[in-house]
Amino acid sequence: MSKSIKFLAAIGFIAAVSACTSGQSEEEYVVVAPEPISVEPTYTGKYK
Numbered sequence: 001m002s003k004s005i006k007f008l009a010a011i012g013f014i015a016a017v018s019a020c021t022s023g024q025s026e027e028e029y030v031v032v033a034p035e036p037i038s039v040e041p042t043y044t045g046k047y048k
Helices: 003-022
Strands: none
Touching: none
8 A cells, every 4th residue: 555545544544533532531521509588578567
């Protein structure tokens, strides 16, 4: 085989191996804290 075919085959093999190994990275999980819930006003009487 010619050198150019061997070179292209090597580049293709390296690209395939790097594509397989980069897909195994772990995903990052982001946890967002909920906003505090407002407190309802307390009942103090009818006319206060």
